[in-house]
Amino acid sequence: MEQYKISNYTVEADIKKTLAWYKSYEGWSCDCGYCRNFLKTAKQGRLPREVTEILSALGLPPEKPTYVCELCPKGKNHLYDFSWRIVGNILKEPSQKEPESIICGHESYPHGAPGFPEPHFDIMFFTEIPYILEEPDDKPI
Numbered sequence: 211m212e213q214y215k216i217s218n219y220t221v222e223a224d225i226k227k228t229l230a231w232y233k234s235y236e237g238w239s240c241d242c243g244y245c246r247n248f249l250k251t252a253k254q255g256r257l258p259r260e261v262t263e264i265l266s267a268l269g270l271p272p273e274k275p276t277y278v279c280e281l282c283p284k285g286k287n288h289l290y291d292f293s294w295r296i297v298g299n300i301l302k303e304p305s306q307k308e309p310e311s312i313i314c315g316h317e318s319y320p321h322g323a324p325g326f327p328e329p330h331f332d333i334m335f336f337t338e339i340p341y342i343l344e345e346p347d348d349k350p351i
Contacts, residue, residue, distance in 0.1 A: 213301065219302065223297060231297070231326055247341055248339055250342060255272070276293055277332070278291075293335065295317070295323040295330050295332050297329070300314050312333065316331060
């Protein structure tokens with residue numbers, strides 16, 4: 211495992227094992243408008259720079275999050291909570307618990323990463339995403 215600095219966290223990660231799992235992972239499967247909007251944004255390369263820089267550094271596929279949740283509208287955008295799972299451990303957390311837009315921890319949603327190797331942690335993002343779908347935001351196709 212190699213050490214990485216992610217936001218205010220120090221983690222150790224086995225990227226080879228992580229990417230091997232993502233190779234067979236079909237991706238987030240919720241088909242609500244909010245999730246489809248997120249996935250379309252990711253596939254078009256329109257996620258915020260702070261997200262894409264971390265994903266790129268770790269080789270993670272932006273279009274395959276292990277969790278996505280729209281939290282609330284924020285003007286023309288929507289506030290989302292989304293994450294990717296990593297094989298590894300959190301070695302050091304921030305000393306002060308201040309609100310952060312990037313958190314390393316453990317996503318409690320049980321269905322986003324079936325069969326993921328242990329030990330693991332999640333990189334969770336809390337950020338605004340534009341709504342780019344043509345249909346209303348909560349309408350599944």
